Amino acid sequence: MAYDLWYWPTIPGRGEFVRLALEAGGIAYRDLARGEGGMQALSDDLQVPREEPPFAPPYLIADGMTIAQVATILLFLGDAHGLAPADAKGRLWVNQLQLTIADAVAEAHDVHHPVGIMLYYEDQKAEALRRATEFREERIPKYLRYFERALLHHGPWLAGDRWSYADLSLFQLVEGLNFAFPQRMERCLRDCPKLIDLHAAVRDLPELAGYLASDRRLPFGDGIFRHYPELDEA
Amino acid sequence: MAYDLWYWPTIPGRGEFVRLALEAGGIAYRDLARGEGGMQALSDDLQVPREEPPFAPPYLIADGMTIAQVATILLFLGDAHGLAPADAKGRLWVNQLQLTIADAVAEAHDVHHPVGIMLYYEDQKAEALRRATEFREERIPKYLRYFERALLHHGPWLAGDRWSYADLSLFQLVEGLNFAFPQRMERCLRDCPKLIDLHAAVRDLPELAGYLASDRRLPFGDGIFRHYPELDEA
Numbered sequence: 001m002a003y004d005l006w007y008w009p010t011i012p013g014r015g016e017f018v019r020l021a022l023e024a025g026g027i028a029y030r031d032l033a034r035g036e037g038g039m040q041a042l043s044d045d046l047q048v049p050r051e052e053p054p055f056a057p058p059y060l061i062a063d064g065m066t067i068a069q070v071a072t073i074l075l076f077l078g079d080a081h082g083l084a085p086a087d088a089k090g091r092l093w094v095n096q097l098q099l100t101i102a103d104a105v106a107e108a109h110d111v112h113h114p115v116g117i118m119l120y121y122e123d124q125k126a127e128a129l130r131r132a133t134e135f136r137e138e139r140i141p142k143y144l145r146y147f148e149r150a151l152l153h154h155g156p157w158l159a160g161d162r163w164s165y166a167d168l169s170l171f172q173l174v175e176g177l178n179f180a181f182p183q184r185m186e187r188c189l190r191d192c193p194k195l196i197d198l199h200a201a202v203r204d205l206p207e208l209a210g211y212l213a214s215d216r217r218l219p220f221g222d223g224i225f226r227h228y229p230e231l232d233e234a
Numbered sequence: 235m236a237y238d239l240w241y242w243p244t245i246p247g248r249g250e251f252v253r254l255a256l257e258a259g260g261i262a263y264r265d266l267a268r269g270e271g272g273m274q275a276l277s278d279d280l281q282v283p284r285e286e287p288p289f290a291p292p293y294l295i296a297d298g299m300t301i302a303q304v305a306t307i308l309l310f311l312g313d314a315h316g317l318a319p320a321d322a323k324g325r326l327w328v329n330q331l332q333l334t335i336a337d338a339v340a341e342a343h344d345v346h347h348p349v350g351i352m353l354y355y356e357d358q359k360a361e362a363l364r365r366a367t368e369f370r371e372e373r374i375p376k377y378l379r380y381f382e383r384a385l386l387h388h389g390p391w392l393a394g395d396r397w398s399y400a401d402l403s404l405f406q407l408v409e410g411l412n413f414a415f416p417q418r419m420e421r422c423l424r425d426c427p428k429l430i431d432l433h434a435a436v437r438d439l440p441e442l443a444g445y446l447a448s449d450r451r452l453p454f455g456d457g458i459f460r461h462y463p464e465l466d467e468a
Binding site: 050051052053054055063064065067068069071072075076088089092093095096099100103106110114115116117118119124127130131133134138139143146149150153154 | 284285286287288289297298299301302303305306309310322323326327329330333334337340344348349350351352353358361364365367368372373377380383384387388
């Protein structure tokens with residue numbers, strides 16, 4: 001039986017980390033809010049009383065469970081569908097990497113929303129300009145160097161001899177940062193040849209070819225990763 | 235053999251979520267940066283080349299693995315020491331809750347550091363005042379209502395018929411928010427009787443009595459949860 005995925009229908013956002021794993025794993029799923037009901041269907045579903053309520057989308061309904069939080073969903077998919085190493089050390093390493101990717105994603109979001117999730121960017125632009133400086137100059141290099149170092153030990157994949165869900169997520173993080181901070185990323189990636197190779201290897205996975213070329217793959221825009229030219233520089 | 239925990243020695247911070255699980259689980263560990271070497275020993279250890287390098291403390295050295303990220307460490311401890319339900323549904327639910335707690339912790343930190351992790355609070359006070367408003371008025375109630383709802387389904391514990399690591403972490407989140415935003419929390423907790431009960435139940439666990447009364451239990455101060463009176467109001 002196909003799994004049901006619930007996520008905001010108009011942005012790649014955090015849902016995309018789950019979609020990439022489902023697609024690359026060849027796992028049947030329905031992306032419910034992208035169907036007829038759209039956003040309203042998702043809002044309605046969030047009101048359904050559940051034993052294990054999600055705090056926020058994305059969440060996956062699978063095997064009688066409602067599983068929220070990207071890293072938890074991927075932990076489940078990794079175990080159930082072989083998208084992560086089977087041994088304890090490898091499983092935990094991939095989970096740890098996923099959480100570090102999640103931290104980077106949260107910081108990338110907060111660059112354009114430093115003082116209020118519910119405010120518009122335009123209402124916190126001055127604060128965003130301040131936050132962007134540190135993110136560009138300190139945080140992006142720190143995260144990229146970290147993943148490069150992990151790949152130096154483990155490459156070409158983050159764990160084991162085939163891709164795991166963390167490789168897919170790291171690809172998506174690089175995609176998002178390339179979109180949001182193209183000048184800075186162009187410069188920072190010069191020091192990260194392994195990461196460039198990983199990004200290309202995921203992009204070229206035969207398992208993802210159909211998905212990445214389809215209209216199921218949503219473009220970046222107004223979600224977590226946003227391109228405001230004033231926040232980027234080399 | 236005792237596990238080795240590495241974390242900044244002077245603040246409870248994220249390390250405390252791990253310490254609580256180790257202590258309540260009766261698991262032998264050495265808190266290495268709180269020994270003779272202190273901060274320098276931690277800085278040195280972070281430079282050690284490792285197959286699975288941590289991005290940041292806390293990290294636990296256990297069974298030949300280096301495990302970083304609080305939720306990953308707790309996933310390991312939960313499985314290895316029975317600090318979480320044994321069935322898939324319960325394990326994933328507890329992991330999901332832990333990640334939602336982690337999100338709340340990160341937001342609580344960013345209230346006093348909205349534009350720069352590496353800047354002083356005093357250099358981003360104006361921005362902090364803006365961010366605190368939304369955190370107090372929207373985010374604290376949203377998180378507390380969520381956990382209250384989870385406890386209504388599951389109580390008195392978040393999962394199963396005994397405490398799990400997520401209960402310990404939720405206790406610590408409430409402790410931290412009570413410290414940082416005492417006026418706001420006093421008001422918000424009026425609507426959360428189950429959460430008040432859970433907080434008291436963890437505080438009174440016989441397994442934690444020795445630890446909570448010891449000087450191993452660090453007070454809040456200059457870490458993630460900070461009390462700046464100007465950021466709090468009812």
